Amino acid sequence: MKIGIMGLPQVGKTTLFDLLSLSGGVARSSGGGTESHVGIIKVPDTRLEELSAMFQPKKTTFATMEYLDLPPLHKGTTKGDVPLLAQLRQMDALLEVIRCFEDPRVPHVEGGVDPRRDAGLLRDELLLADLEVIERRLERIELDYKRGKKEEKEREFPTLKLCQEALEGGNPLRDLEMPEESWALLRGYQLLTAKPLILLLNLGEDQWAKREEFHSQFRDLAQGKKTALVEVCAKLELEICQLKAEERGEFMKECGIPELGFTRLVRTSYELLGLVSFFTYMGEEVRAWTLPFGTSALKAAGAIHTDLERGFIRAEVIHFSDLKTAGSLAAARKKGLLRLEGKEYIVQDADVITIRFHV
Numbered sequence: 038m039k040i041g042i043m044g045l046p047q048v049g050k051t052t053l054f055d056l057l058s059l060s061g062g063v064a065r066s067s068g069g070g071t072e073s074h075v076g077i078i079k080v081p082d083t084r085l086e087e088l089s090a091m092f093q094p095k096k097t098t099f100a101t102m103e104y105l106d107l108p109p110l111h112k113g114t115t116k117g118d119v120p121l122l123a124q125l126r127q128m129d130a131l132l133e134v135i136r137c138f139e140d141p142r143v144p145h146v147e148g149g150v151d152p153r154r155d156a157g158l159l160r161d162e163l164l165l166a167d168l169e170v171i172e173r174r175l176e177r178i179e180l181d182y183k184r185g186k187k188e189e190k191e192r193e194f195p196t197l198k199l200c201q202e203a204l205e206g207g208n209p210l211r212d213l214e215m216p217e218e219s220w221a222l223l224r225g226y227q228l229l230t231a232k233p234l235i236l237l238l239n240l241g242e243d244q245w246a247k248r249e250e251f252h253s254q255f256r257d258l259a260q261g262k263k264t265a266l267v268e269v270c271a272k273l274e275l276e277i278c279q280l281k282a283e284e285r286g287e288f289m290k291e292c293g294i295p296e297l298g299f300t301r302l303v304r305t306s307y308e309l310l311g312l313v314s315f316f317t318y319m320g321e322e323v324r325a326w327t328l329p330f331g332t333s334a335l336k337a338a339g340a341i342h343t344d345l346e347r348g349f350i351r352a353e354v355i356h357f358s359d360l361k362t363a364g365s366l367a368a369a370r371k372k373g374l375l376r377l378e379g380k381e382y383i384v385q386d387a388d389v390i391t392i393r394f395h396v
């Protein structure tokens with residue numbers, strides 16, 4: 038899963054990226070210079086840690102998430118900046134950093150701090166970029182239609198028109214109510230306003246105490262189903278992460294930070310993208326996997342290895358909480374808590390799964 042950190046210049050994108058990298062125990066990081074930084078972070082999961090303590094495996098592997106620190110967006114950039122647009126299009130979700138912090142040493146491109154104006158500006162940029170894609174496609178199919186290629190127009194026209202109207206009316210595509218076939222048709226166009234969006238209010242150290250007020254003041258910016266609003270104090274949290282582990286808890290308590298924004302961000306991303314985790318214990322390794330909600334046991338097997346999908350016989354399933362109560366797999370088996378499920382079983386969050394297969 039790829040999440041792009043985007044926003045106006047000097048709003049705290051890199052500070053947030055560093056925070057995620059530091060608190061997420063980077064598995065790999067690359068880029069720099071004119072390239073975007075890429076960080077692959079471990080998804081924190083206390084359930085996986087508990088399973089690891091139970092099974093004592095040689096290896097414990099966390100699920101990962103990829104974050105990109107993208108170059109800044111300006112008013113009008115999406116008209117010309119093709120590399121940035123291409124990068125944005127490859128993301129599974131967008132994380133928009135909105136500056137709330139006031140600091141005279143950090144100038145704001147638009148003159149002063151105004152979260153609502155900035156969110157609107159970014160929204161309009163993405164709307165325009167999408168509108169251009171839709172209009173180009175409409176022209177193309179119109180041209181093909183005249184040349185006798187009729188089926189594309191018949192298939193795509195109503196959906197594209199609906200999108201065009203929404204965009205022209207200033208509405209992001211993610212808010213549209215459309216049948217699944219229409220979404221499937223649009224997927225190939227990688228439209229930016231169709232992607233799930235996390236609006237991140239980057240608060241100053243002095244604003245943290247008022248975070249609930251900020252949240253209610255700007256909640257309307259994140260109304261849709263595929264939009265979330267989170268507050269983080271990137272600079273302060275980065276400083277906390279740079280402290281020694283034993284000093285961290287005390288300092289967080291002092292600053293009134295119950296939980297790091299990082300943890301909240303990962304959770305929000307999972308909820309927004311409709312992701313679930315399941316766990317396996319195979320060949321001395323306990324591992325967490327990430328899947329979209331609604332995935333079958335067969336596809337889950339395929340995510341682990343194609344052989345497991347090809348030779349799938351059945352899945353042995355127990356929910357993490359039942360396993361925890363039982364204390365061990367052997368005890369759970371004795372109590373009859375392990376269920377045998379077939380190919381069609383829909384994997385649930387926190388299932389512990391063993392795939393029985395034969396190739």
Ligand SMILES: Nc1nc2c(ncn2[C@@H]2O[C@H](COP(=O)(O)OP(=O)(O)OP(=O)(O)O)[C@@H](O)[C@H]2O)c(=O)[nH]1
Nearest residue numbers: 046047048049050051052109138140143240241272
């Ligand atoms: N006071 C204060 N300063 C912050 C905060 N977050 C970021 N900054 C400062 O703002 C400046 C810009 O932060 P960056 O993280 O580099 O911002 P950016 O969005 O990556 O900037 P560009 O990549 O140039 O667009 C730095 O000097 C940060 O220290 C904050 O919460 N409070």
Ligand SMILES: [Mg+2]
Nearest residue numbers: 050051052106
């Ligand atoms: Mg930066």
